[in-house]
Amino acid sequence: MQILRVFNNNVVLARRGEDEVIVTGRGVGFQAHHGDEIDPGRIAQVFTPSLGRDPDHLAIMLAALSPDYIDKVVVALNTIQVDAELTLVVALADHFQAAVQRTRDGHIVEYPLRAEVEQLYPEDYQRSVRLLEVINTEIDTQLPESEAIAVALHLVNAGFASGDLSQTYRMTGLIQQLIAIIGEFFGKELDTNEVTVARFITHLRYLFVRMQQNNQLFAEHSAIGRAIVEAYPRASECAKVLANIIEMRMDEPVTEDEVSYLALHVARLEGKQ
Numbered sequence: 001m002q003i004l005r006v007f008n009n010n011v012v013l014a015r016r017g018e019d020e021v022i023v024t025g026r027g028v029g030f031q032a033h034h035g036d037e038i039d040p041g042r043i044a045q046v047f048t049p050s051l052g053r054d055p056d057h058l059a060i061m062l063a064a065l066s067p068d069y070i071d072k073v074v075v076a077l078n079t080i081q082v083d084a085e086l087t088l089v090v091a092l093a094d095h096f097q098a099a100v101q102r103t104r105d106g107h108i109v110e111y112p113l114r115a116e117v118e119q120l121y122p123e124d125y126q127r128s129v130r131l132l133e134v135i136n137t138e139i140d141t142q143l144p145e146s147e148a149i150a151v152a153l154h155l156v157n158a159g160f161a162s163g164d165l166s167q168t169y170r171m172t173g174l175i176q177q178l179i180a181i182i183g184e185f186f187g188k189e190l191d192t193n194e195v196t197v198a199r200f201i202t203h204l205r206y207l208f209v210r211m212q213q214n215n216q217l218f219a220e221h222s223a224i225g226r227a228i229v230e231a232y233p234r235a236s237e238c239a240k241v242l243a244n245i246i247e248m249r250m251d252e253p254v255t256e257d258e259v260s261y262l263a264l265h266v267a268r269l270e271g272k273q
Contacts, residue, residue, distance in 0.1 A: 001014040001015060001016045001021070001031055001035070001037070001038045001046075002014060002015045002035060002037055003033065003034060003035065003036045003037075003038060003215070004020065004034060005034065005056070006029040006032050006033070006034070006217065007029065007057055007059050007060065007062070007063040008029055008063045009026075009027055009028070009029050009030045010022050010024055010025065010026055010027070010028060010029060010063070010067045011023070011028070011029060011059055011062050011063040012028055012029045012032060012038070012059075013017070013055055013056065013059050014038055016046070019048055019149060020049070020055050021046050021047060021048050021049075021055075021085065022046070022047045022049065022055055022059045022062060023038060023043055023046050023047075023056060024043075024044050024045045024046075024047075024067060024070055025042045025043045025044035025045070025047070025067070026042065026044065026063060026067055027042050028042040028043060028044075029081065031110070036209075042072055043070055044067065045063075045070065045071065045074055047086040047089070048086075049086055049167070050085065050087070053086070053087065057187070057198055057201075058086055059088065059203075060188070060193055060195055060198050061090045061092055061094070061195055061198050061199065061231075063195075064094075064195035065090070065093045065097060066095060066097055066157045069093040069096055069097045070093045072093075072096070072102040072135060072138045072139070073089050073092045073093045073096065073135075074089060074197070074266060075134075075138070076131050076134040076135050077089070077092075077131070079130075080127055080130045080131050080132050080134065082127060082131075085158060085200070087131075087158065087256055088154065088155070090202075091154045091157070091158070092131075092151065092154055093149060094199065095147075095151065096135060096139075096143070096152060099143055099147055099150075100139060100141045100143065103141050103142075103143055103144065104141050108146065109146065109147075109150075110146050110224070111147075111149040111150050114146075116218075117149050117152050117153065117156075120251070121152055121155075121156050124152045124155040124156050125148065125149075125152045127152075128149075128151035128152035128154075128155055128252050129145075129148045130226075131148075131151055132145070132147055132151055132153075151224045153217075157206045157209075157210075159263075172177070174204075174246070174249050174250075175201055175204055175205075177245065177249075178204065178245060178246070179192065179197065179200075179201075179240050179241060181189070181238075181241060181245065182238060182242070182266060182269055183209075185238045185241065186234075186238070186269070186270055190269060196265075196268045196269055197269065199265065199268065200265045200266075200268070200269060203261070203262075203265050205256075205264075207246075207258060207262075208250070211246075211250055211252050211254075215258070216254070216255045216258050217255060217257040217258050217261065218255045218256075218257055223261075224257075224260060225256055225257060225260040228260045228263050228264060228267075229260075230265040231267075232263055232266075232270075234270065235263045235264075235266040235267035235270050236259075236260075236263040236266075238270075239259050239260075239262040239263035239266050240259060240267050242262055242266070243258070244258045245260060
């Protein structure tokens with residue numbers, strides 16, 4: 001495989017035959033340059049982005065993650081016999097990395113929608129419970145059982161994303177508008193190559209798919225929603241503005257829970273999380 005682009009010491013974009021693939025491994029990009037051949041001994045994982053996915057965008061997100069979490073997620077997914085598709089690996093590695101830090105800091109999140117997730121997505125929930133069990137055998141800080149709800153939602157999102165996302169990709173103009181609004185709101189220009197912006201774009205794509213599927217996140221009197229408003233008031237205010245734009249462009253109301261999760265991502269972009 002020939003290197004096309006180096007993202008950091010552990011992530012490179014490479015050419016394998018006719019395909020562009022993302023290669024991870026400790027030191028795989030160390031002192032490497034465009035055109036170099038990859039040392040096979042340094043390869044840990046090779047990912048082929050799904051058709052239509054931007055490999056550079058996904059590689060930027062991978063480069064921001066610990067190689068340990070990437071490897072652990074791939075092993076865990078293989079153990080429970082779920083396809084280690086790249087976007088799912090990125091989402092789960094990012095989630096587990098953040099969840100471990102939250103747990104170490106003593107912040108336990110009680111996710112809403114437990115009953116809804118268990119009822120609507122029983123297979124995904126059972127897989128998420130098993131996945132969490134496998135991950136907990138591989139890490140020092142044990143994650144609480146409640147994290148299975150969030151993991152299940154990632155598995156559900158991956159199921160949506162495996163379908164026809166052509167309409168979602170046509171939302172580029174809306175995504176650009178929303179990013180511009182956030183920049184204006186906080187008085188700074190956002191770089192779409194920056195990992196927190198990349199995460200936000202991915203979240204928006206999944207939100208659009210959920211809206212198209214009439215399957216938005218919803219829970220009456222959501223405690224997490226109230227907690228987010230209290231913790232991130234400016235981000236929550238901005239999220240409401242974004243939700244209004246999305247509703248006008250998509251001709252579909254956005255639930256309060258979805259606005260709350262938008263606020264969490266906006267808080268990241270604001271630098272508050």
